[in-house]
Amino acid sequence: MDQQFLGLFMYALSLATMFGIYGVLCLGLNLQWGFAGLFNAGIAGFFAVGAYTTAILTSPESPHYLGGFGWPPILAMPVAMLLSGLIAWPVGRICLGLKGDYLAMATIGISEIIRLVLKNEDWLANGTMGISTVPRPFESLGQPWGNVAFLAFVLVVMLIVYVALERAWISPWGRTMRAIRDNELAAAAIGKDVVRFRLEAFVIGAAVMGLGGALSAMYFKFIGASATEPLLTTFLVWVMLIIGGSGNNRGALLGAGLVWFIWSGTELLTNRLPAEWITRSSYMRALLIGVLLIVVLQRFAKGILPERPPRRIDR
Amino acid sequence: MEALADFVNLYFLPGVAVGCIYALGAVGISLIFAILRFAHFAHGDVMTFGAYVAYSLVASLGWSVYLALPIAIIAAAFLGVAVDRLAYKPFRKSPGIIVVIASFGVMLVVRSLIQLIWGVDVLNYETGIRKPIELFGGFRIAQKHIIIILVSVIIAAGLHWFLSRSRMGKAMRAMSDDADLARISGIDTERVVRWTWLIGGGLAAAAGVFAGINSKLHPSVGWDLLLPLFAAAILGGIGKPYGAIVGGLAIGIAQEVATYPWIADMPLVPPAYKNAVAFFVMVCMLIWRPTGLFRGRVL
Amino acid sequence: MALLEAKGMVGGYGGMDILNGVDLAVDAHEVVVIIGANGAGKSTAMKALFGLVALRAGQVSLGGKDITNAAPNDLVALGMGFVPQERNVFRTMTVRENLEMGAFLKPAAQTRVMEQVFGLFPVLKEKADQPAGELSGGQRQMVAVGRALMTEPKLLMLDEPTAGLSPLMMEQIFERIVAINKEGIGILLVEQNARQALAVAHRGYVLATGRNRFTGTAEALLGNPEIGQSFLGG
Ligand SMILES: Nc1ncnc2c1ncn2[C@@H]1O[C@H](COP(=O)(O)OP(=O)(O)OP(=O)(O)O)[C@@H](O)[C@H]1O
Ligand SMILES: [Mg+2]
Numbered sequence: 041m042d043q044q045f046l047g048l049f050m051y052a053l054s055l056a057t058m059f060g061i062y063g064v065l066c067l068g069l070n071l072q073w074g075f076a077g078l079f080n081a082g083i084a085g086f087f088a089v090g091a092y093t094t095a096i097l098t099s100p101e102s103p104h105y106l107g108g109f110g111w112p113p114i115l116a117m118p119v120a121m122l123l124s125g126l127i128a129w130p131v132g133r134i135c136l137g138l139k140g141d142y143l144a145m146a147t148i149g150i151s152e153i154i155r156l157v158l159k160n161e162d163w164l165a166n167g168t169m170g171i172s173t174v175p176r177p178f179e180s181l182g183q184p185w186g187n188v189a190f191l192a193f194v195l196v197v198m199l200i201v202y203v204a205l206e207r208a209w210i211s212p213w214g215r216t217m218r219a220i221r222d223n224e225l226a227a228a229a230i231g232k233d234v235v236r237f238r239l240e241a242f243v244i245g246a247a248v249m250g251l252g253g254a255l256s257a258m259y260f261k262f263i264g265a266s267a268t269e270p271l272l273t274t275f276l277v278w279v280m281l282i283i284g285g286s287g288n289n290r291g292a293l294l295g296a297g298l299v300w301f302i303w304s305g306t307e308l309l310t311n312r313l314p315a316e317w318i319t320r321s322s323y324m325r326a327l328l329i330g331v332l333l334i335v336v337l338q339r340f341a342k343g344i345l346p347e348r349p350p351r352r353i354d355r
Numbered sequence: 356m357e358a359l360a361d362f363v364n365l366y367f368l369p370g371v372a373v374g375c376i377y378a379l380g381a382v383g384i385s386l387i388f389a390i391l392r393f394a395h396f397a398h399g400d401v402m403t404f405g406a407y408v409a410y411s412l413v414a415s416l417g418w419s420v421y422l423a424l425p426i427a428i429i430a431a432a433f434l435g436v437a438v439d440r441l442a443y444k445p446f447r448k449s450p451g452i453i454v455v456i457a458s459f460g461v462m463l464v465v466r467s468l469i470q471l472i473w474g475v476d477v478l479n480y481e482t483g484i485r486k487p488i489e490l491f492g493g494f495r496i497a498q499k500h501i502i503i504i505l506v507s508v509i510i511a512a513g514l515h516w517f518l519s520r521s522r523m524g525k526a527m528r529a530m531s532d533d534a535d536l537a538r539i540s541g542i543d544t545e546r547v548v549r550w551t552w553l554i555g556g557g558l559a560a561a562a563g564v565f566a567g568i569n570s571k572l573h574p575s576v577g578w579d580l581l582l583p584l585f586a587a588a589i590l591g592g593i594g595k596p597y598g599a600i601v602g603g604l605a606i607g608i609a610q611e612v613a614t615y616p617w618i619a620d621m622p623l624v625p626p627a628y629k630n631a632v633a634f635f636v637m638v639c640m641l642i643w644r645p646t647g648l649f650r651g652r653v654l
Numbered sequence: 655m656a657l658l659e660a661k662g663m664v665g666g667y668g669g670m671d672i673l674n675g676v677d678l679a680v681d682a683h684e685v686v687v688i689i690g691a692n693g694a695g696k697s698t699a700m701k702a703l704f705g706l707v708a709l710r711a712g713q714v715s716l717g718g719k720d721i722t723n724a725a726p727n728d729l730v731a732l733g734m735g736f737v738p739q740e741r742n743v744f745r746t747m748t749v750r751e752n753l754e755m756g757a758f759l760k761p762a763a764q765t766r767v768m769e770q771v772f773g774l775f776p777v778l779k780e781k782a783d784q785p786a787g788e789l790s791g792g793q794r795q796m797v798a799v800g801r802a803l804m805t806e807p808k809l810l811m812l813d814e815p816t817a818g819l820s821p822l823m824m825e826q827i828f829e830r831i832v833a834i835n836k837e838g839i840g841i842l843l844v845e846q847n848a849r850q851a852l853a854v855a856h857r858g859y860v861l862a863t864g865r866n867r868f869t870g871t872a873e874a875l876l877g878n879p880e881i882g883q884s885f886l887g888g
Binding site: 079134135137138140141142144145146148149150152153156159160275278279282320323324326327329330331332333334337338341 | 388393394441442445446449450451452453455456457459460461462463464466467468470471582585586589625627628630631634635637638641642645
């Protein structure tokens with residue numbers, strides 16, 4: 041294959057794979073925020089739990105940190121989800137009574153504590169060095185077909201999450217969740233267990249974020265402190281969901297694709313700039329994303345694809 | 356005696372200096388939270404902006420950083436007002452969470468502008484190490500700490516005068532007490548909001564410059580302090596500027612002092628977990644006493 | 655021409671109408687009282703006059719000038735004062751500071767008017783440096799009324815200033831309201847203690863479910879048996 045074409049092709053593959061991973065994260069956040077109105081600003085923490093779990097379980101044995109246990113990736117993924125969910129459970133139990141901004145501050149605080157532990161406990165996850173021997177499924181197929189296969193894998197996972205959440209959205213469970221989000225008192229008055237529903241949305245959403253972390257660790261074959269920076273996880277995912285349209289799973293995916301394309305895809309264009317500008321171009325893109333977020337919020341507060349109530353069956 | 360001197364020199368006084376930095380930032384967060392009803396996530400980046408403005412003056416004109424401080428304060432105060440006008444004002448009647456998300460956007464914008472203008476290298480206001488100043492009986496204090504603490508005290512005194520004596524300062528307290536009643540009383544609330552940003556932004560710049568003096572200057576110097584600032588504001592009680600000062604000092608001192616070898620020879624809290632002290636305090640306060648130590652509000 | 659005149663006010667909270675066409679008028683030098691059951695929309699009508707609840711239809715004018723949906727601080731500048739039913743003092747601020755906030759638009763007259771307010775409510779002078787949140791209910795009402803008087807309004811609107819007060823305190827407050835009115839300030843008053851209120855008022859309105867039910871002079875309303883039964887406690 042032509043070298044330049046191959047380069048472009050690989051680049052497109054990486055864009056699409058990252059879209060899939062962010063898509064999963066956005067769907068997880070949509071479950072918490074779009075469905076249940078929970079302002080979780082600790083995405084990075086649950087992402088990190090999923091990613092580190094995968095890295096420890098799947099990487100080959102190492103004297104420097106826990107494991108690795110050399111598990112097949114496909115088995116590590118459910119464990120990553122489970123662990124993220126398990127950690128989210130007590131967090132939700134104590135924090136979900138908090139409203140809005142307060143919940144955001146509490147979750148970001150807890151997420152930073154999680155990140156600090158993962159970064160500083162060398163025995164657990166090799167500390168600041170991180171783990172760089174995470175296997176990626178289908179690697180053995182070589183370039184580019186291994187990458188194609190992994191992309192397909194990521195997209196299938198994303199699609200499964202999407203379908204599951206779409207069904208949840210129209211289910212009585214989803215309807216109750218929105219009722220609680222829109223009017224907690226009224227929902228409680230008709231006998232809904234508000235606390236339990238919220239906790240469910242929080243825990244399941246966190247598990248989905250853990251899944252996103254697992255995919256990311258496999259894709260980069262690496263996990264370390266820099267990969268769980270809140271800017272690239274928490275905040276970028278929030279920007280994606282808000283721009284795409286919260287309360288709309290399709291909006292979540294659209295946001296993930298659009299924002300990731302602007303964040304990273306425009307590299308193709310800026311690569312042609314003079315060298316001194318190339319390093320700066322990534323900041324220009326961050327600038328662009330920030331402006332886009334503010335403009336979208338001001339013009340279409342509900343995102344590009346706003347929430348639509350499903351056809352009402354009752355009444 | 357020597358142990359006490361060590362404790363004071365190496366843990367307590369640095370803690371007070373860090374506490375001053377937190378206090379300056381937290382006052383703004385607390386006022387903005389009380390008056391505009393949202394947690395301003397871009398506050399750390401306003402701090403960073405102020406710190407870099409001071410750096411520009413130091414680097415290009417050869418000024419002392421302390422001389423550059425007032426200019427940085429003015430610049431960040433106006434940045435605060437401008438950001439409010441462009442980004443937050445359209446959301447005055449929206450639910451607070453929308454504004455928080457808008458502040459995520461502002462965070463991205465301000466930080467990337469800083470990176471574009473000043474680059475991403477780690478910078479210093481001045482090079483070389485200054486000898487600490489000997490006090491009595493083995494006590495020593497770094498020059499930078501003296502200045503940080505003194506200037507913070509002066510700023511706090513000015514703030515106290517403003518809030519307790521000036522008409523606008525009182526109006527700010529009135530609005531953070533009850534915004535609707537302030538409007539009914541004929542207070543021009545938009546003007547109060549502008550002043551809130553001037554004060555909040557200016558204090559943030561002071562905090563940012565001091566953070567740069569205390570360690571180093573880099574584009575996330577303010578962001579790294581954001582959570583301790585929230586912690587301090589919550590600890591002090593939202594809408595309580597004096598509470599935020601106490602909260603900032605408490606958290607700064609707690610962070611440093613927690614690394615002292617209280618039991619055996621090991622630091623009680625490993626230095627790498629210093630920040631966790633702040634996060635932990637914040638989460639505990641949020642859960643068990645969200646009104647803070649001084650009975651602030653819960654919005 | 656009336657000092658304050660509202661015609662056909664329609665509006666409410668978040669798309670739900672509470673007022674379904676309310677007319678009100680207050681003349682300069684008049685005391686006008688609004689009575690009605692709980693939830694009738696009395697407070698909402700007051701807030702609508704003061705630009706705190708958006709009107710979908712209807713008009714409000716002050717001295718012939720259209721003030722429909724004007725901003726509250728502009729209304730203060732035009733000579734209206736409002737004491738809301740709840741949360742009507744700055745609890746964390748001292749009595750003096752509360753009064754100063756009332757004078758925000760007219761700092762020049764602050765000292766002079768504050769002396770007048772202290773003359774009207776001597777307790778406040780004693781408590782001047784105490785936080786308003788620490789005062790008794792009656793004293794707090796006085797702070798609230800004093801705060802509203804600080805801009806020397808032409809029209810003072812009071813929403814249940816005697817709620818929860820002892821009969822003695824209530825009497826005092828009514829007495830002061832009459833005194834304020836004697837100074838040439840028009841008064842619009844919402845009251846649960848309707849009998850006492852009508853006793854000091856010139857005219858009254860009875861609201862029910864966001865509409866005018868009865869309108870008339872105070873004597874006429876007091877004399878109307880139907881009103882007596884349902885609104886004046888028999
Ligand atoms: N802020 C608000 N948001 C939504 N609905 C409100 C609000 N305030 C009042 N209401 C509703 O508007 C209706 C009228 O309330 P309003 O306070 O005007 O009654 P009121 O006549 O003053 O009663 P009261 O004598 O008890 O003070 C009530 O049904 C109330 O539930
Ligand atoms: Mg009422």
